[in-house]
Amino acid sequence: MKKRILIADDDINIIASLKYVLAEQGFDIIAVTTPQSVLEHLEQQTVDLVLLDMNFQQDTTSGAEGLQLVSAVQRIDANIPVIVMTGWATIDIAVEAMQAGAKDFIQKPWNNERLLSAIKTQFALAQSNQMAERLNQQNKLLTGQTQLADxxxxxxxxxxxxxxxxxxxxxxxxxxxxxxxxxxxxxxxxxxxxxxxxxxxxxxxxxxxxxxxxxxxxxxxxxxxxxxxxxxxxxxxxxxxxxxxxxxxxxxxxxxxxxxxxxxxxxxxxxxxxxxxxxxxxxxxxxxxxxxxxxxxxxxxxxxxxxxxxxxxxxxxxxxxxxSLAERVEDIPYLAQHFLQLFSVKYHRSCPALSDAALTKLQQYDWPGNIRELSHLMERLLFTSKKAVIDSQDIMLTANGERENSLDDPQLTMNEIEKVTLIKRLAFHRGNATETAKSLGFSRSGYYRRLAKYELD
Missing domain, CATH: 3.40.50.300 (P-loop containing nucleotide triphosphate hydrolases)
Structure with missing residues (x-):
């Protein structure tokens, strides 16, 4: 997508020259002649960079209008890079423009290579800043959610x-x-x-x-x-x-x-x-x-x-x-071992094997909670089974597809009880989130917050 540059100058000859140079580089150009037009365009559409004169018709030498305009642009969107131009260049004006929020300063008459270099530099910096901000927001919002899978x-x-x-x-x-x-x-x-x-x-x-x-x-x-x-x-x-x-x-x-x-x-x-x-x-x-x-x-x-x-x-x-997992029974042994290996690395424990009898029991179960239920079972087995080989009696499942009740364990904490209840209720409702939330008296958002809390989402 073309980068869009907004040019602001009250001299139509300057605008024509800039449009010729920048259009050749593939930029989309918008040109205006007054400070008010700059602000109106920024309020109505997306612009990637502003290239503006420091002096307009009201005041042709001091740069005051340009400084005010730079500040106004920053108030609308501080992320838009601004490059200022003037034929009355002084160090003082340059410093004031940068303090007001301008990213660079070009003196008229300009050198095309210097101008294009300044513009491309600002685009590169803006892209880098946007990516950093996106990553920062993603880290805040998406922690614990799906990572890319190969x-x-x-x-x-x-x-x-x-x-x-x-x-x-x-x-x-x-x-x-x-x-x-x-x-x-x-x-x-x-x-x-x-x-x-x-x-x-x-x-x-x-x-x-x-x-x-x-x-x-x-x-x-x-x-x-x-x-x-x-x-x-x-x-x-x-x-x-x-x-x-x-x-x-x-x-x-x-x-x-x-x-x-x-x-x-x-x-x-x-x-x-x-x-x-x-x-x-x-x-x-x-x-x-x-x-x-x-x-x-x-x-x-x-x-x-x-x-x-x-x-x-x-x-x-x-x-x-x-x-569903019940429709792909052939994958169950591979998935079970895959999860055991993942959790053994996560918790720094040796990885047990699964006996043939254990694998048969897993394949005979109908898995109402699907892969997620199998994953939680393997995580639990890594802690509850102390043997190098997990056998069928170590796996707490019943023949009709319901996990044996584990809420009677007097050592369970309140959080563990809530987690087990969520898993059992979700399995009872065959994975239906709406029915599960309703049966527990949770709002939809409250239900999903608890799933996230216990890494069940």
Whole structure:
């Protein structure tokens, strides 16, 4: 996408010369002749750099108008680099301009190489600062969430999974929206990360968002960002998820939990490929690839007027159903050993093996909690089994697919009891997050906060 430069000078000959030099370099140029026009343009559209004269018709020598304009630009958006120009160059004006927020100073008549070098330097610095800010915001918001996955991290020995991985690898080469459906705990988030990692967008950010954990009142702020002072608690600028995922992939997990009012706002962004930061009227381009996931029947929700049909069709250019763990029994031994090895490294413990009888027991269980349930079981076994080989009697499962009750253990802490209860209740409701939250008396956001607390999300 072309970089957009706003030129401000009251001399049309200067503007013509600058436009000729900069257009040849592939820049998109906007030219104005008054300070007021500069501010109006910045309020209405996105600009990557401002190149402005220090003197206009009211005052042609002191640079006062230019200094005031630099300060005004900074108040609108302190991240826009400003380069000032004047034919009345003095050290004092240069120092004052830099103190007001200008990033560089060019004397007229200018040298083209010096001018282009200054502009390109500011673009490079701005890009570096934006990336640092995005990473900082991502670290704050996404701690503990899905990391990028490569093909080696995904266990796929069964025919169903081999077919699924081949399909996703092909789809990754396109830019179409993908909807991943299937029960909770089937690994949809890891598969979304894999698609990103083998796509043309892999060099940019993969940003997962748990839509069920975002309070309705903060939806726009979380997704599109906000400006400092946009509302009572907006004490600093905040980057939204769309900006974090710029040129990368935005993963919308728990899609069915988006309230209807917010679905309309999301649909508008997906249709127009533009969004506004809360507290700003400027439109930003949304260059992101969308992958979404749900464990709900969206067609049923559409019939019940709980989900917008137009949003559904916008998000599922292609829909891929992820099989449950019970449908890929051949993968269970490999997954179980994979998790044991991961947790043994995490907790600095020796990694036990699984006996044939233990593997048979695992394969006979129906896994209502899917891969997530298997992962938690292997983590627990690493601590409860002190043997080099885990046998079938060490695995606390019953034949009808329900984990044996472990709440009677008098050594459990309150947090451990709450975690076990969450796991058991989620398994009872077959992974249905809405029913699980309702049965426990939690709000949707409260339920997801507890999942995150116990690393169950």
């Amino acid at each position: 093909e080696n991290a995904i266990v796929a020995y069964s025919a169903k999974m081999k077919e699924l991985m081949a399909t996703l690898t092909d789809l990754a080469q396109s830019d179409m929206s993908i909807l991943l459906s299937g029960s909770n705990g089937t690994g949809k988030s890891m598969l979304a990360a894999y698609v990103h990692s083998v796509s043309a967008r892999a060099a940019h950010s993969f940003v997962p968002v748990n839509m069920g954990a975002i309070p309705e009142s903060l939806f726009e702020s979380e997704m599109f960002g906000h400006k400092k002072g946009a509302f009572t608690d907006a004490k600093e600028n905040r980057i939204g998820r769309f900006e974090m995922a710029e040129q990368g992939t935005l993963f919308l997990d728990e899609l069915a939990n988006i309230p209807l009012a917010q679905q309309a706002k999301l649909l508008r962004v997906l249709e127009e490929r533009k969004y506004e930061v809360v507290g700003s009227s400027k439109s930003h381009d949304a260059d992101v690839r969308i992958i979404s996931a749900t464990n709900s029947d969206l067609l049923e929700q559409i019939a019940n007027n709980q989900f917008r049909q137009d949003l559904y069709y916008r998000l599922n250019t292609v829909e891929i159903r992820v099989p």
